[in-house]
Amino acid sequence: MGFMPPSPQRSVSLFVGSISGGIDDDFLNRLLSACGPVRSFKRLITPANKPQGFGFAEYEDLDSAIRAIDMLTGIELPALEDMCANKKLLVKADEKTKTMLDAHKSSRISTDQEEERTKDAKARIDELVTEINNVSQKAIDEGRLEKEKGDLPENQRGLVISEIAQFRERAAKREREKMRDMKPAAPAPSGPKVREWGKPQNTQASPPLPGNGAQRGFGNGAQGYQKPVPFVKAESETRDDRALPGKSNKTDLQLEEERQEARRRDEEASFRDRERRYEPRERNKMTALERGIARERATRDAEERDRKEIRMRLDIWDDDESDELFYMDRARWRHARARRLEAEEAADAKSRAYEEEEAENLRRESEDFLARQMDEMQALAEEQRKAGLLLDDGAPVRLNVALPAGGQHKEGPKEKATVFGQEEEEEEAAKRRKVPLVKLDFSVTETTEKAQERLEKIRTEVPTDKDTLFKRKVRWDGVTETMIDRKMEPLIKRLMIKYLGEMEEEDLIMFVLEHLKDHKAPKQLIEGLEPVLEEEAIELTVSVWRQLIFESMAYSDGLLTGDMYVDAE
Known part of the structure; x- marks a missing residue:
């Protein structure tokens, strides 16, 4: 049976990565839908409820997935968050899906309808990219967006990463506490207490009838069956009066506004917390920087004063009227210089003697260490020799050559045999000498x-x-x-x-x-x-x-x- 191409109506999941910061799911859905119908788009969320930079898009047919890979990969999307860089979008499939798409792409026939869809998709993608670029440029012009200027310094990167991790942990903890607080309370117990849900009524009960009619629930009383229950109000009031404990009657819009407000308060508290921790650090940095600038300014001022003073002295300098010792008493100046030179030479000799002494001590310590190592190696070799693990290289070999006392010329064959035995023993001795020795320094x-x-x-x-x-x-x-x-x-x-x-x-x-x-x-x-x-x-x-x-x-x-x-x- 020949190969049958897969049906183009089969759904395909694609990996969408390298999403720029600030790009929301609505824009991504519009951008992905420009290539064809999208069944779903899933994007991971961090513990701080912030979308990740990647997700999964599921297309309803193979042709749409092929157009998405060919037309969306490499498109640069601007970042809509502060200090974030622009990224090129990445749309790809895994190996199995890629093989299936390649097979479908090679087996399909190009039609005018397919070319028209591709052309429309290209125009729609260009329109969306232009729209998001205009939004980004407008935010930059208004000062609401600041682009990334570069990587953090090495000495601050670890600190920032740890601060981000702590912030995520706190955000996750607040989210868990908020979800725990939002859990509904236990329902009201069943039984007679349900009647307490209604608001108290001012209607006075009619006089009890004789007999059993005077009991509650019978006769014409307030809870009697002879007339409608008086505490039943209109539909809206009844719904409000019978609200169960722990459940809210607010609309979804009001609940969403409350969640947004709670999130805004959490972000504000987080910002205040970061500001509280960062402000002393930045203040210390500013103080250190100001001290450094003050030191440099003081150094420049001192150099400038010395320069002016020397210039003034040189302008009015006169060798005949100078009070320098070199010009007033040359012999005394030479004597003082000689004493200074002697002191320097003595200091140099003392320093050289100290260095020589240190070198001699180091040499003695090295020799002692080597001697101890040699003794230990000899002791180890002796132990191995006693245990039979080490052979003496070059030890004398005993030759067992037994020749008769006389008749050496008569016993030619026996003499030859003895010589052959000597050669064999020499070979065995050579083999014993060639036995590999055990390494001594093997620790x-x-x-x-x-x-x-x-x-x-x-x-x-x-x-x-x-x-x-x-x-x-x-x-x-x-x-x-x-x-x-x-x-x-x-x-x-x-x-x-x-x-x-x-x-x-x-x-x-x-x-x-x-x-x-x-x-x-x-x-x-x-x-x-x-x-x-x-x-x-x-x-x-x-x-x-x-x-x-x-x-x-x-x-x-x-x-x-x-x-x-x-x-x-």
Whole structure:
């Protein structure tokens, strides 16, 4: 059976990354819809309720997905947030989807209708890009937007990253508290107390009838069945009176306005908190800068005063009237200079003698150390020789040559045999002399080999089962941020390329690195990666967590893993 191209009506999910800061979902939906019908667009949200720089778009047909990849990839979108740089949009598919799209693209027939759709999509995309560029330029002209001027200095980058992490933690905590406060209260208990929901009435009960009619609920009383219940009000009033405790009667618009107001208050409080912490630091920087400027100004003023004073002295200088010792008493000046030179030479001789003494002490210490090493090596060699592990190189070989006392000429064959036996013994002695000697200085090599063997053993002991692996405790004191940046980042990037292909956007990698630096659980990492990697999020988390457990086990044993990874590259 021949190859049948897939149906163009099949939905396709594409990865949309490198989204500039401030670009909202509404504009992205319009931009993606310009290439074809979009079924859904999902974008990850940070704990601080801020959208990430990547997401997933699901198109209803293959042709729309192909147009999105060809026409949207590389489009530069302006940043609508302060201190953010413009980014080029990235739209791509995974390997399976890419193979399917390539097969469909090679099998479809180009038609005038398809060319017209492509032309309309190109015009619509250009229109949207021009619109967002105008919005960005207008914000810049009005001073509401400030573009990124460059990277932070190295001495401030770690501080800013830690402040951002603390801000996210506080925002997440406030969000959890707010959600906990918004939970509805327990419903009112059923039974007779339900009658208390109505407002108290001023209607007076009619006189009780004799017999059982005087009981509550019978007869013509206030709660009797002979006439309508008097506390039933109009529809709006009844709905207000019977509102359950813990539930609000506000409209969705009012609730959204309250949420926006609460968010604005949280942002204002966060801004005040940052301002409170940053203001003393900036004030100290300004004070230090002012002190430095004052020192430079004082130095310049002193140099200028000295310059003016020397210039004035040189203008009125006269050798005959000078009070300098060089001009007044030349012999006395020479005597003073000689004494200064003698003092300097004495100081130099003292310094040279001290240096020679230090060199001699160092030489003696080196000789003593080498002598101790030689004694230790000889003692070790003697122990190995006694144990039979070391042979004396060049030891005399005993030859067992037994010739008869007389008749040497008569016993020719026996003499030849004896000579052959002598040659064999010489060969055996040479073989014994060529036996490789045991290295004496093998402490470093032995330690390195033992450490490597222990690391290999630890690597085989790292669990591969997901449940067992996630139950193991990570030694975060051994997994430092420096190690995460130096060793875990290349591993995570390699895994991302494996599952998503070549990618220019590093927001997903930074998301995983920040998760590790915050010492969060692996299940939270899987939940954060599932919208992007789907079922492959578990495989990536398992690979990352195996490396963390390997580093923790090695740290517990006092070993350094170096560039060793638990999984072969």
